[in-house]
Amino acid sequence: MALDSKIPSGPLGEKWSQYKSSVKLVNPANKKKIDIIVIGTGLAGASTAASLGELGYKVKAFCFQDSARRAHSIAAQGGINAAKNYRNDGDSVYRLFYDTIKGGDYRSREGNVHRLAEVSVNIIDQCVAQGVPFAREYSGLLDNRSFGGVQVSRTFYARGQTGQQLLLGAYSALNRQVKEKSVELFTRHEMVEVVIENGKARGVIVRDLVTGEIQRHAAHAVVLATGGYGNVFFLSTNAMGCNTTAIWKAHKKGAFFGNPCFTQIHPTCIPVHGEYQSKLTLMSESLRNDGRVWVSKSKGDKRKPQDIPEEERDYYLERKYPSFGNLVPRDIASRAAKEACDDGRGVGETGMAVYLDFADAIKKYGQHVISERYGNLFEMYDKITGEDPYKTPMMIYPAVHYTMGGLWVDYNLMTNVPGMYATGECNFSDHGANRLGASALMQGLADGYFVLPYTIGDYLSGEILTGKIKTDSAAFNEAEKNVRAQIDKLMNVKGTKSVDYYHRKLGKVMWDKCGMARNANGLTEAIEEIKKIKSEFWCDVKIPGTANELNPELEKAIRVADFIELGELMCRDALHREESCGGHFRSEFQTPDGEALRNDDKFAYVGAWEYKGENQPQELHKEELVFESVHLTQRSYK
């Protein structure tokens, strides 16, 4: 099957404006007759639901949290990029586009990324107008800071809580539509199946998490905005509830899964400290603006950081990458930390950490300036570790943070299943093999505020005569039956091991064999090990309680069942991609100095996987990436 990305023709800088002038519209009277379901209420979901509601569509929005405001976008710390060029430092739409394509190691689409850079400026305007309290200068104008992988200051921020403030902005827009009755909001509801009728997405099955009730909801289009699947690794910086179930069910109903192996391992997280650990905490990348990363020059150095003199320290990022220094992209910073630790020079009790040191910045600017920039992050670090980063260097180590892969979508953000869309992190579209800092918030809001509201008309203009979609069709019956069967099956295993037991086991396999460095042997083993975990899970998982009540163990079981299947696909994707690019580092493919070695002749494509049935390997489809404007080069940050 040939995948059509539907990138408009014409010069790169004019594609989006030309598209907008020619895309089909739905007139206001007809919009009222069209129902849209939005799953997830993070930046992408809330902005999508609010904007579609404003346009006059009838929207139903669902989230599993008890409030739309608690979606995991809330936890994003550092900032949001926009090509405003307020600093007069040479930024432009093209440069943001170029940095993003290059940062993604040339595995994303030019057309999508340029559009993202174009609308980035509108996002800042929108958020400011909503009352988002971005950081300001004494002039009263907006402040910026720089982030990894770029040489301009284009990141807007709200202390270390940018995601929170942007989400509360989108949440307020959503609430306004709830009041206007254009959006109906369902909290504590989790999507457990998608309904396809005559090849089109026509609704979803959701589970009310308080009562266990299984409900049917129909619509003319279904938008998935359910975030990333990093929790497949068990330990990640994701919230505990983040899951792949919505997109995995969509995948099993025909939606192709794009580049599943592209995972971002974030370089600055608080290191793992014990067996009971439930999640990892990110320390914002913005800290690398002022913090210097180092380890001792000698192996097994057990001295306190203060006792290691300057000349015996290895500021390895500054040494290896003099032009970007501590601000290299995330994939490179993570791998360099892993190398230092593998070399026996890691610090802390476990030796699986490196220092992030603010002593020089505090000396230069004073503690009050550092506190103003990062105060809440320093406090958080202190609370978790019991150490004061004003006095002693932070210890950090890479952790799973973001997934660039996701459902394959075309330029309209529609999956290959007509009427089913994916926005934000749950699609694969804009970040290639590595996402740059402060770009996730940008993409989530771009998709929801400024892209989907335009592109969805292209499909929905063909739905104005369809009429109300009924929930008593054979497709709905079948979907609900499958959901009930899966839940019954899980409840009836009555085995001996908890859901977390299997989740941890899966996570360990994924981290060891499909993590920061991968190779063919490890991946082949991982696929077999995951198959074993799957069969054990379905024979021996233990879920207390019943399905007709608030039952967190059942919720987790439904999610973990999907993570197990996804894990296998991630390993297959990683195994087939015989090159290193961005966050996908195959140890067989590296340059003599240990950098990722791409193979553009063979792998300059999006790997989109088609589900072929239970226990069958997925089939690979390729969307060739066409580069008309940028020249593919070996990425260098030296």
Place this chain on the structure above:
Amino acid sequence: MRLTLKVWRQKNKSDKGGFETYQLNNVDTHASFLEMMDVLNEQLIEENKIPVAFDHDCREGICGACSMVINGRPHGPLKGTTTCQLHMRHFNDGETVTIEPFRANAFPVLKDLVVDRTSFERIQQAGGYVSIGTGSAPEANNIPINKNDSDKAFDAAACIGCGACVAACKNGSAMLFVGAKVSQYALLPQGHPERNERVLNMVAVMDEEGFGGCTNTGACEAECPKEISVANIMRLNREYISAKLSVEKE
């Protein structure tokens, strides 16, 4: 370390509920409070008992989901800290720890430690926004805002909507929560066109939902994990009176 836990167990909304006592014998002092709860739940599953239901998600102090009263205090003993950021090193070996849900008229218990906080949602829906449609915003730097005002607006906007203020208040009042949202918009020019309707509508819903009145004890600020200041309650009162007066004038 060893701990004795007295945990509130309640099957559902209509169940009367009561305390159960559990023993944990090997709690790591570096674990967070919720990780300790995970260990308890693993133990309960092992013993064929029903694990304790509790709300939690980000586990980094920002989503506002976790909602436990620990030894009589919402989010436990530490100042400016959510339950998920509280670590076991702050407890003593052999200690008895009492764990209850947030309690208030407007927060009915759904199960064990899980409460229904949708009353907060309805307050926000009544006016917690600026009516700006997507695409109609002016250029961002056309609205210069005094840095001090902007910083104060941020301090108010840092509220995570957890409800600890309500749980801490003997009247079950939501004045700090509402005050924070009203203040954010009152301090920014973007919020001014709708300031009267906003405060009147939000306060009306707050009262309908059964939250109590404010008697200025300051318990809300003392227990707020984001240390939102009671100055926001003063600003709420000022906004409310001013809105009432200007509505009357018309």
